[in-house]
Amino acid sequence: MEWYFALALMLGAVCLLMAIGLPVAFSFIVANIVGAWVFMGGEAGVTAVMRSMLSGIANFGLAPIPLFIFMGEILFQTGVAFTAVNAIDRLIARIPGRLSLVSIVGGTIFATLSGSTIANTAMLGSVLLPEMKARGYHSSMSMGPIMAVGGIAMLIPPSALAVLLASLAHIPVAELLVGGVIPGIVMSALFVGYVVLRCLINPALAPSYEMERLPFVERWKPFVIYVLPLSLIFVAVLGSIFAGIASPTDSAALGALMSALIAACYRRLSWTALKKSLLETGKISVMILFIVAASTSFSQILAFSGATDGALSSLLELELTPLTAVLMMVALLIVLGCFIDQVSMMLVTLPFYMPLAAALQIDVVWLGILMLIAIELGLLTPPFGLLLFVMKGVVTTGDSLGSIYRAALPFVGLELVGLALFVAFPALVLWLPSLL
Amino acid sequence: MTDRQSAARRIFGAVLLWHGRIVSMLGHAAGWAFGLAAALICADIGVRYFGLGALPWVIELTEYLMFGAAFLGAPWVLKHNGHVSLDILATKLPPGAARSVETLAWGFGLAASLAMLVYGAAASFSAWQDNMVTVKTWSYEEWLLLLPIPVAGFLMAIDFASRFVLPPPAGKRAPVAMP
Numbered sequence: 130m131e132w133y134f135a136l137a138l139m140l141g142a143v144c145l146l147m148a149i150g151l152p153v154a155f156s157f158i159v160a161n162i163v164g165a166w167v168f169m170g171g172e173a174g175v176t177a178v179m180r181s182m183l184s185g186i187a188n189f190g191l192a193p194i195p196l197f198i199f200m201g202e203i204l205f206q207t208g209v210a211f212t213a214v215n216a217i218d219r220l221i222a223r224i225p226g227r228l229s230l231v232s233i234v235g236g237t238i239f240a241t242l243s244g245s246t247i248a249n250t251a252m253l254g255s256v257l258l259p260e261m262k263a264r265g266y267h268s269s270m271s272m273g274p275i276m277a278v279g280g281i282a283m284l285i286p287p288s289a290l291a292v293l294l295a296s297l298a299h300i301p302v303a304e305l306l307v308g309g310v311i312p313g314i315v316m317s318a319l320f321v322g323y324v325v326l327r328c329l330i331n332p333a334l335a336p337s338y339e340m341e342r343l344p345f346v347e348r349w350k351p352f353v354i355y356v357l358p359l360s361l362i363f364v365a366v367l368g369s370i371f372a373g374i375a376s377p378t379d380s381a382a383l384g385a386l387m388s389a390l391i392a393a394c395y396r397r398l399s400w401t402a403l404k405k406s407l408l409e410t411g412k413i414s415v416m417i418l419f420i421v422a423a424s425t426s427f428s429q430i431l432a433f434s435g436a437t438d439g440a441l442s443s444l445l446e447l448e449l450t451p452l453t454a455v456l457m458m459v460a461l462l463i464v465l466g467c468f469i470d471q472v473s474m475m476l477v478t479l480p481f482y483m484p485l486a487a488a489l490q491i492d493v494v495w496l497g498i499l500m501l502i503a504i505e506l507g508l509l510t511p512p513f514g515l516l517l518f519v520m521k522g523v524v525t526t527g528d529s530l531g532s533i534y535r536a537a538l539p540f541v542g543l544e545l546v547g548l549a550l551f552v553a554f555p556a557l558v559l560w561l562p563s564l565l
Numbered sequence: 566m567t568d569r570q571s572a573a574r575r576i577f578g579a580v581l582l583w584h585g586r587i588v589s590m591l592g593h594a595a596g597w598a599f600g601l602a603a604a605l606i607c608a609d610i611g612v613r614y615f616g617l618g619a620l621p622w623v624i625e626l627t628e629y630l631m632f633g634a635a636f637l638g639a640p641w642v643l644k645h646n647g648h649v650s651l652d653i654l655a656t657k658l659p660p661g662a663a664r665s666v667e668t669l670a671w672g673f674g675l676a677a678s679l680a681m682l683v684y685g686a687a688a689s690f691s692a693w694q695d696n697m698v699t700v701k702t703w704s705y706e707e708w709l710l711l712l713p714i715p716v717a718g719f720l721m722a723i724d725f726a727s728r729f730v731l732p733p734p735a736g737k738r739a740p741v742a743m744p
Binding site for chain 1: 592593595596597598599600602603606607609610624625627628629631632634635636638639641642643645647648649650651654655666667669670673674676677678680681684685687688691710711714
């Protein structure tokens with residue numbers, strides 16, 4: 130069979146099955162079974178697919194995924210994260226778009242503690258959105274920053290999806306995790322700059338209001354008590370990697386332990402909260418790992434059928450420069466992000482992206498971070514951006530999905546600016562990993 | 566309703582009741598398995614840090630815990646509609662056509678689950694027949710390691726099959742929690 134027929138069969142089957150609403154994992158299982166039957170010798174091939182499911186996820190390198198999710202869940206379910214955001218709220222005063230800035234700063238700090246975009250958005254939305262609405266904030270200054278900064282959790286370590294990408298693409302996990310720090314901070318700074326500028330030009334977007342004047346001690350005390358200790362979690366995760374005393378999996382376990390200890394120190398770690406954290410961790414981790422298991426054979430069958438080599442040869446015949454190839458890859462991810470979820474985007478594209486990157490000698494850490502940003506954009510792009518729906522679930526004022534889309538759009542633009550910046554200046558991404 | 570129909574309904578109800586209990590138990594166990602993995606890895610780090618040696622078996626136990634949790638927890642996630650899926654067509658089609666497409670998806674889901682049951686059992690059986698053993702720090706019978714695949718396939722096949730008999734209410738799915 131010609132490689133393009135094999136490619137059309139495998140990718141076509143997955144896309145069609147996903148389009149009719151079959152869960153992603155099952156779509157991959159069906160496509161793999163069909164592919165194994167056609168290209169790998171019938172029943173023997175299908176049995177081999179089953180065996181490869183075991184090797185696909187019985188992989189210690191994937192362990193940070195549930196551990197990072199557990200870290201965020203502990204802070205979320207015990208309410209420690211909510212207290213921290215309230216503490217940050219007291220610090221920021223008399224600045225245009227104050228509450229929007231609280232959401233960006235609080236969201237960035239929470240992103241250093243949790244790898245969950247959805248928890249980040251839901252938490253900020255439930256804590257800050259009612260007050261923003263009551264103060265007459267325009268949706269682009271209330272929902273927009275919350276959704277945008279929610280997505281940053283995917284970039285700033287600990288990030289479960291960064292671990293997944295590293296594991297699937299065979300990128301060094303520690304380097305990819307560390308490589309997300311500066312881009313995450315730059316994105317956050319872009320959001321802050323945009324909010325301040327827009328509110329200076331048009332103060333009606335975020336009407337200013339009189340705040341109770343608190344003494345210095347009262348303003349800073351909650352920050353010292355409820356926010357500073359949380360930095361221990363970030364230190365446990367990134368510090369242990371930087372110091373070379375822990376692998377990414379070890380650091381994730383230390384982070385989980387530190388989160389539980391901190392919650393216990395605040396006397397918030399109840400049995401109920403622990404149970405709920407574990408159940409939520411289980412639900413999300415099982416969903417991700419089951420997709421990984423189901424899709425393990427996908428790239429193998431593509432390679433076995435000759436589709437990967439065929440597609441790669443055709444791409445190389447175009448004599449793409451590394452930059453053009455990277456731009457094409459990122460553009461394709463942004464388009465895919467409008468329609469499919471983050472894990473599927475990785476699974477569908479990686480079998481082609483990584484061989485192409487190797488052939489064109491593209492730095493895989495740089496590519497990985499650009500991919501994460503492009504994938505993160507998919508969380509905000511209509512019509513199926515996940516965080517748009519999370520926001521819809523959080524708002525109580527009946528905002529239409531259309532107004533939520535419009536609120537997210539300026540921040541999609543800012544993320545594209547950030548993406549262009551990291552394409553133009555790879556050192557912004559690669560400097561920190563080079564210190565490892 | 567004839568006696569035979571009512572007996573069939575009772576049996577079906579009992580099967581679903583037990584299915585729900587087993588699936589829920591396995592789902593909870595999956596959550597705790599991840600907690601156990603975290604605790605074991607921390608214990609290993611502690612033992613290494615204090616120069617008390619190492620717990621080399623932690624790595625492979627964590628690997629198998631993740632595999633077991635992913636497969637045995639998958640039916641629980643399916644029961645709660647937690648597996649990520651897209652609703653591109655379902656939201657654009659008129660209700661009748663959307664229901665037909667959804668039913669078609671259940672059919673494929675049932676087929677995938679049955680394939681996991683049949684071919685997972687075949688892989689497990691052939692590993693048992695050939696006395697295949699995975700040797701790392703400990704040695705494991707490979708058929709035992711593969712067993713979660715057909716078990717998950719069986720439980721998920723019941724779930725998909727039940728949707729044909731007792732279809733869940735039509736409507737837009739809530740977005741699935743992606744980290």
